[in-house]
Amino acid sequence: MDVVTLGPDEIRAAVSMPAAIDAVRDAFLALHRGEFEMPTRTVLRDGGFLVMSAHHRPTASAMIKTLSLDFDRDPAIAGTVVWSELGHSRQLVADATEMTRIRTGAITGVATDLLAPPDAKTCTLIGAGGQAADQVRAVHAVRPLTELRIVSRGLERAEALGKALGAELDISAVVLADPDEAVRDVDIVCCATTSTTPLFSPESLAEHAHVxxxxxYRPTMREVPDDLLAEATVVIDEREAVLEESGEIIHALAARAITQDHLLELGTALAEGVVRSGGRTVFKSVGVAIQDWAIAGLLARTSAR
Known part of the structure; x- marks a missing residue:
């Protein structure tokens, strides 16, 4: 058996963000067509360990990701992604930290391209952890930004991230302390935190804002308030996963702020379009295995050349 092992630098060199966005978009369209077997992920130790898997029937390919999460360490996510195909004995084993950053950014790019105003150019990022940079890279790939605002409890980390992204993407980046001030009048808001309470008030958002x-990713966590979900067009990554794991959705359903009919899966939205009136939109993702399958597939094809 031939095993190809890829570390963070090799993954980053092989997969561009635009390519990752395209691959994840295609995967969600394939999910909508019923091409995947994708069990709900296994959660151990209250989210300390996760196991995710996906099988794509048409290509007889499968991906399994195992990881641990500890937000008191850096990086918080550690693990491996394994890619296999029935027609080949070769297996690909890749670093889950870098894969998760890229695939989580990529799904934000897909959703932003679908839901944000076509002329959007300003973004607020709440959170400056390991997932943060690729959120901005993905948004910038589909809506070229001119201004970035960053809010984080770690001021030095936020300032370092703003300086790095400003230079990399050639955009203006500032750090603000107040989330409500930071989201005011911006086109796009990206939330990448482990918060257990909503991060901002809906009244602070522009009427056209996309969040x-x-x-x-756990029932005890929440980033956006019920009131925002109630009045916005809400797109989710996958219904079963969100109903089991998303604290925002679980809380809003329990409070009767929304019903399940209020939730539109991303694959359906991509295939059939989104009916909206120009108001606020929210994309809620807990992360599903086909995202990792999509990026692993890109890596498998690149390493086979």
Whole structure:
């Protein structure tokens, strides 16, 4: 058996953000067509360990990701992604930290391209952890930004991130302390935190704003408030996963701020379009295995050349 092992630098060199966005978009369209087997992920130790898997029937390919999460260490995510195909004995093993950053950014790019105003150019990022930079890279790939605002409890980390992204993407980046001030009048908001309470008030958002909420992945976590979900067009990554894991959605349903009919899966939205009136939009993701399958597939094809 031939095993190809890829570390963070090799993954980053092989996969551009535009390519990752395209691959993840295609994967969600394939999910909508019923091409995947994708069990709900296994969660151990209250989210300390996660196991995710996906099988794409048409290509007889599969991906399994195992990882641990500890937000008191850096990086918080550690693990491996394994890619296999029935027609080949070769296996690809890749670093899960870098894969997760890229695939989480990529799904934000897909959702932003679908839901944000076509002329959007300003973004607020709440959170400056390991997922943060690729959130901005993905947004910039589909809506070229001129201004970035960053809010984080770690001021030095936020300033370092702003300086790095400003230079990399050639955009203006500032750090603000107040989330409500930071989201005011911007086109796009990206939330990448482990918060257990909503990060900002809906009244602070522009009427046309699009919000990506990707940080909260457990029922005890929340980044966006019920009132925003109630009045916005809400797109989710996958219904079963969100109903089991998204604290925002679980809380809003329990409070009767929304019903399940309020939730539109990303694959359906991509295939059939989104009906909206120009108001606020929210994309809620807890992360699903086909995202990792999509990026692993890119790596497998690149390494086979």
């Amino acid at each position: 990506n909420a990707i940080g909260a």
